[in-house]
Amino acid sequence: MEQQWWHKSVIYQVYPKSFYDADGDGNGDIRGIIEKLDYLQELGVDIIWMCPINQSPMDDNGYDISDYYEIAPEFGTIQEFETLIEEAQKRNIQIMMDLVINHTSDEHPWFVESRKSADNPYSDYYIWRDPKEGETGPKEPNNWASYFSGSAWEFDSNRQQYYLHLYSKKQPDLNWEHPKVRKEMQDVIRFWIEKGVKGFRMDVINKLSKDQRFPDVPNVPEGEYALGRPYYLDGPRIHEFLREVAAVYEGKEIVTVGETSGVTVENARLYTNPARKELDMVFQFDHMAVDAGPYPVGKWEVKPVDFLALKRIMSHWQDGLYGIGWNSLYWSNHDQPRAVSRFGDDREPYRELSAKMLGTCLHFMQGTPYVYQGEEIGMTNVQFESLDEYQDIELLNMYKERRAKGVSHDELMRAIWAKGRDNARTPMQWDDTGHGGFSKAEQTWLKVNPNYKAINVKAQLEDPESVFHYYKSLIQLRKDSPVSDVMVYGKYQLLLAEHEGVYAYTRTFETDTLLVLCNFQDDTYSLALDEVHTLQGAAPIIGNYSAPQLEGETIVLRPYEALVLQLT
Ligand code: NOJ
Numbered sequence: 001m002e003q004q005w006w007h008k009s010v011i012y013q014v015y016p017k018s019f020y021d022a023d024g025d026g027n028g029d030i031r032g033i034i035e036k037l038d039y040l041q042e043l044g045v046d047i048i049w050m051c052p053i054n055q056s057p058m059d060d061n062g063y064d065i066s067d068y069y070e071i072a073p074e075f076g077t078i079q080e081f082e083t084l085i086e087e088a089q090k091r092n093i094q095i096m097m098d099l100v101i102n103h104t105s106d107e108h109p110w111f112v113e114s115r116k117s118a119d120n121p122y123s124d125y126y127i128w129r130d131p132k133e134g135e136t137g138p139k140e141p142n143n144w145a146s147y148f149s150g151s152a153w154e155f156d157s158n159r160q161q162y163y164l165h166l167y168s169k170k171q172p173d174l175n176w177e178h179p180k181v182r183k184e185m186q187d188v189i190r191f192w193i194e195k196g197v198k199g200f201r202m203d204v205i206n207k208l209s210k211d212q213r214f215p216d217v218p219n220v221p222e223g224e225y226a227l228g229r230p231y232y233l234d235g236p237r238i239h240e241f242l243r244e245v246a247a248v249y250e251g252k253e254i255v256t257v258g259e260t261s262g263v264t265v266e267n268a269r270l271y272t273n274p275a276r277k278e279l280d281m282v283f284q285f286d287h288m289a290v291d292a293g294p295y296p297v298g299k300w301e302v303k304p305v306d307f308l309a310l311k312r313i314m315s316h317w318q319d320g321l322y323g324i325g326w327n328s329l330y331w332s333n334h335d336q337p338r339a340v341s342r343f344g345d346d347r348e349p350y351r352e353l354s355a356k357m358l359g360t361c362l363h364f365m366q367g368t369p370y371v372y373q374g375e376e377i378g379m380t381n382v383q384f385e386s387l388d389e390y391q392d393i394e395l396l397n398m399y400k401e402r403r404a405k406g407v408s409h410d411e412l413m414r415a416i417w418a419k420g421r422d423n424a425r426t427p428m429q430w431d432d433t434g435h436g437g438f439s440k441a442e443q444t445w446l447k448v449n450p451n452y453k454a455i456n457v458k459a460q461l462e463d464p465e466s467v468f469h470y471y472k473s474l475i476q477l478r479k480d481s482p483v484s485d486v487m488v489y490g491k492y493q494l495l496l497a498e499h500e501g502v503y504a505y506t507r508t509f510e511t512d513t514l515l516v517l518c519n520f521q522d523d524t525y526s527l528a529l530d531e532v533h534t535l536q537g538a539a540p541i542i543g544n545y546s547a548p549q550l551e552g553e554t555i556v557l558r559p560y561e562a563l564v565l566q567l568t
Pocket of ligand 1: 060063100167203204259334335
């Protein structure tokens with residue numbers, strides 16, 4: 001596989017609204033990120049992926065853009081963004097922007113024009129369809145559901161037509177069939193590359209190309225809606241569209257990652273095969289469903305993690321893209337619960353151990369690791385008492401819809417505590433002062449997790465045994481150490497596939513083999529490996545207990561222990 005500059009990189013995801021508030025208005029901002037660059041350099045990350053900072057009415061916290069060429073004033077100015085790029089580059093850190101091009105805000109001038117009439121230059125920038133005749137009168141063009149509850153179509157009284165919005169009704173989907181739309185987006189990309197951006201995370205990118213027949217989802221009762229995924233996931237023209245986008249930066253050092261929920265390994269091979277020039281990596285979502293129920297309740301059903309399925313899924317992706325494409329490795333992001341609360345154990349005394357264990361398990365896999373802000377200090381989920389303390393449109397809409405269907409308040413709050421997106425969005429915990437040192441404002445846009453006195457950056461920087469310092473070591477090992485090559489390019493092999501508590505795998509590159517052992521339980525296990533591998537002469541590379549317990553060919557793994565051995 002041809003080596004790329006970003007193969008050895010670790011990407012840190014910043015949710016700007018919650019990272020650091022430099023101007024004291026209760027919202028994080030670009031100046032706040034600049035002030036914390038030294039911290040990120042100390043951690044050792046190479047690229048910062050910033051969630052959207054463009055001008056936006058913030059219906060979905062910036063994933064509803066009303067001007068692609070402006071920065072939202074609450075985040076700062078273009079000049080500050082340029083300073084951020086410059087200051088980051090001084091520290092060998094590149095900036096990756098979030099590119100939200102499947103939809104805009106309904107306040108974007110294109111949509112404002114588009115909804116005025118069916119015969120102006122912007123009329124076809126969005127997906128408009130006439131009402132359908134239903135049994136009881138006109139109704140939506142089809143039965144597709146929005147990801148944020150209800151129908152994916154909204155009636156516009158002016159045009160007397162419906163427009164499609166896979167997300168909120170303030171996020172109308174663009175019509176990618178229209179060459180002018182595609183051209184507009186290429187201009188946007190060019191503009192930010194000229195500013196010095198070195199990468200793009202492409203929002204819901206495998207939903208750009210819709211089946212132009214817009215068929216109903218079959219077998220859905222009249223008056224109900226269902227996700228129309230078969231008609232737009234990895235849709236008919238998606239590969240063509242992506243190649244057209246990628247042509248904009250052909251030959252430039254740009255790294256791209258597509259957010260591709262529902263993607264199969266087969267399609268991911270097409271997206272990430274370098275020869276096809278579409279994307280560098282994709283975010284797959286299979287492992288985000290190991291604690292979810294079936295649609296429509298889906299993630300809101302609170303279930304324990306199916307650990308064997310987790311190992312199967314991760315291995316399927318490790319094997320599936322090997323030698324062909326490239327994986328993105330992540331446990332969490334701004335849409336997911338906190339990793340340590342979900343896959344580890346956020347109760348003391350296990351929080352730090354299990355946070356380190358999760359980091360180990362992920363960073364030794366093949367692909368590029370993503371660290372979501374706060375993961376490197378083991379930040380946890382939050383349980384706000386009242387629904388009023390929550391902000392996220394997805395969870396608020398879900399609450400309304402399911403409450404109306406008779407689900408109890410308590411059950412819905414439990415679901416929000418386990419899976420709500422605001423778990424990941426509470427402000428970054430910098431120290432033990434008010435609002436966790438995130439802001440000097442009286443009130444922050446979302447409250448800080450009350451555990452900030454115990455869990456914060458300042459305390460962890462001072463403690464050489466902290467999660468922070470452990471993550472720093474993981475990152476260092478990948479970038480510059482005798483095991484870098486095997487970490488980055490080694491072939492993965494799952495061991496002990498049926499073990500209910502331990503995730504064990506090897507990575508092999510040329511003559512080097514690493515054995516990675518991660519205990520996902522609070523039990524102790526005594527393990528004998530297999531006939532192929534021997535522990536004789538095994539050298540520890542990293543671990544979250546002070547000394548490994550090895551006796552002959554037996555390894556004892558203590559609660560949430562992580563251990564990496566170099567085998568001979
Ligand atoms: C995926 C983003 O990660 C999420 O935060 C957003 O709500 C949707 N795309 C819609 O843009």
